[in-house]
Amino acid sequence: MESSESILKRVMDKTTTARDESSAALPGQPDRVSICPICNDRGIILQGDTAVPCSCMEQRKIENRFRYARLSRELMNCRFERFNLDYYRSSDGMDHINNAKRALAASNDFAQKVLENPHEVGLLFTGPVGSGKTFLAASIANLLIENQCSILFLIVPDLLDELRASYSNKNETSEFDLLDIARTIPILILDDLGAHNYTEWSRNRLYTILNYRMNEQLPTIITTNLNFEEIEHYLGERTCSRLLQMCRVFRLSTEQDIRMQNYIKREKLKEK
Numbered sequence: 001m002e003s004s005e006s007i008l009k010r011v012m013d014k015t016t017t018a019r020d021e022s023s024a025a026l027p028g029q030p031d032r033v034s035i036c037p038i039c040n041d042r043g044i045i046l047q048g049d050t051a052v053p054c055s056c057m058e059q060r061k062i063e064n065r066f067r068y069a070r071l072s073r074e075l076m077n078c079r080f081e082r083f084n085l086d087y088y089r090s091s092d093g094m095d096h097i098n099n100a101k102r103a104l105a106a107s108n109d110f111a112q113k114v115l116e117n118p119h120e121v122g123l124l125f126t127g128p129v130g131s132g133k134t135f136l137a138a139s140i141a142n143l144l145i146e147n148q149c150s151i152l153f154l155i156v157p158d159l160l161d162e163l164r165a166s167y168s169n170k171n172e173t174s175e176f177d178l179l180d181i182a183r184t185i186p187i188l189i190l191d192d193l194g195a196h197n198y199t200e201w202s203r204n205r206l207y208t209i210l211n212y213r214m215n216e217q218l219p220t221i222i223t224t225n226l227n228f229e230e231i232e233h234y235l236g237e238r239t240c241s242r243l244l245q246m247c248r249v250f251r252l253s254t255e256q257d258i259r260m261q262n263y264i265k266r267e268k269l270k271e272k
């Protein structure tokens with residue numbers, strides 16, 4: 001069987017704009033990448049008189065898992081072993097690097113344990129923009145997808161836009177679909193829970209998702225640049241208190257935005 005890394009590479013090569021395609025890849029909307037030369041996409045082959053599943057069926061499952069998870073092309077590359085602690089070294093002490101080590105260890109630990117226990121406590125990464133929160137969340141996602149877990153990676157502002165759009169189109173079925181998937185998917189990642197203009201309506205949608213997941217003990221990973229006071233301010237006390245129950249909290253910080261560090265490095269190389 002083809003390795004999941006090479007399937008991933010193939011999926012990525014065929015993906016034009018990951019965000020666009022992934023939004024079309026909700027369950028129930030299969031989107032094939034290639035035609036199987038063995039079974040011609042029938043999914044079964046004959047062995048003597050018996051029809052057996054073709055080997056491509058397993059590959060399709062893996063492809064679909066990456067698509068359904070809605071990870072963007074950029075994030076499909078995130079792996080624990082590529083999490084670079086050098087970004088966290090600083091002149092003002094060891095806090096940044098120690099926090100980063102703790103967050104990395106907790107992420108690794110979560111990804112291992114959730115494979116054994118589907119009700120493992122989730123994680124919440126807090127910290128400023130460009131401090132590696134999304135990288136860790138995506139690294140967890142990739143490891144779990146490769147281990148056959150059902151996960152969904154949602155960017156909170158996009159999720160709210162989508163819910164609002166489907167709601168205002170009076171297309172209540174699709175709103176319910178996405179809400180329902182976010183509520184019930186075994187592992188949910190909510191990326192970029194930030195200081196948006198939350199309406200009562202969007203606050204309620206987020207509460208509905210988190211409350212259901214807390215009650216069913218379904219692990220949720222959250223990244224946010226808000227502290228708990230701010231989360232309470234934007235999302236309300238009841239949501240804030242649920243997050244504390246559902247997640248272990250880790251703070252990430254750097255002396256300088258990692259994207260800025262990368263930018264400077266890249267420009268230095270270009271100048272050579």
Ligand SMILES: [Zn+2]
Binds near residue numbers: 040054057
């Ligand atoms: Zn086949």
